[in-house]
Amino acid sequence: MTGWWRSWRRARTLERRAIPDDLWRLTLARYPFLAARSAAKVDALREMATLFLARKEFTGAGGLVVSDAMAVAIAAQACLPALELGLSRLDGFVGIVVHPDAVVARREHEDEDGVVHSFDEELSGEAMHGGPVMLAWRDVEEAGESAAEGYNVVIHEFAHVIDMRGGVTASVEHVDPDSERGRWLAALVDEYEEFADRVDADEETFLDPYAAEALEEFFAVGAEAFFVAPVDLEAEQPRLYQLLAEFFRQDPARQLP
Numbered sequence: 001m002t003g004w005w006r007s008w009r010r011a012r013t014l015e016r017r018a019i020p021d022d023l024w025r026l027t028l029a030r031y032p033f034l035a036a037r038s039a040a041k042v043d044a045l046r047e048m049a050t051l052f053l054a055r056k057e058f059t060g061a062g063g064l065v066v067s068d069a070m071a072v073a074i075a076a077q078a079c080l081p082a083l084e085l086g087l088s089r090l091d092g093f094v095g096i097v098v099h100p101d102a103v104v105a106r107r108e109h110e111d112e113d114g115v116v117h118s119f120d121e122e123l124s125g126e127a128m129h130g131g132p133v134m135l136a137w138r139d140v141e142e143a144g145e146s147a148a149e150g151y152n153v154v155i156h157e158f159a160h161v162i163d164m165r166g167g168v169t170a171s172v173e174h175v176d177p178d179s180e181r182g183r184w185l186a187a188l189v190d191e192y193e194e195f196a197d198r199v200d201a202d203e204e205t206f207l208d209p210y211a212a213e214a215l216e217e218f219f220a221v222g223a224e225a226f227f228v229a230p231v232d233l234e235a236e237q238p239r240l241y242q243l244l245a246e247f248f249r250q251d252p253a254r255q256l257p
């Protein structure tokens, strides 16, 4: 019965709450990397974004009012990494909090000697287990222009959501090294270590050096570039491109319409 009810509800959502044509066209024009795939895939993305909008709750913070155009922009970019994996990979949280600009968060870090240091960190986005997902609208709005640098805050945070929900990078310590996932993860760790060495050596990298912070950041930063600047990522890190293509079951460098 659940299956029947779900598909009935899905059909009703698509019928009643479908993203209007003009709003969808505007979204594709503002974020051209969304449209860089076959017409059938762009339609599938629109459908997924519609269902996403029906399931998630947007809240504006700091006086921001989340308009339809803002919600659709976020939904479409959030669904892009889940397009071939299924919307359920973005379950596990409901709330999306949109701030006008980056948020300053007070952080504490305990060093090896047990001394606690506190510092301020500027956040353009944040994803936590169970949500909510926090996004800075200024960064989301500029995602069309910042795509050339491989930067995309929505894809970054929703790559974290997919990673956390699937326990992907977190399983690196206890996955069977001979399993398919074990081999995939070992290759990702190799790429990560090579990248971290380049950052340590002050080499110029296409990926944001922030990716060297931790394996999960490498995955999320890699995912941003994979979806918004796939040709550049593939040129510099073909093996990482291949690993992400396998994971997301997409090949954006070759999916142009």
Ligand SMILES: [Zn+2]
Pocket: 156, 160, 216, 217, 220
């Ligand atoms: Zn991150």
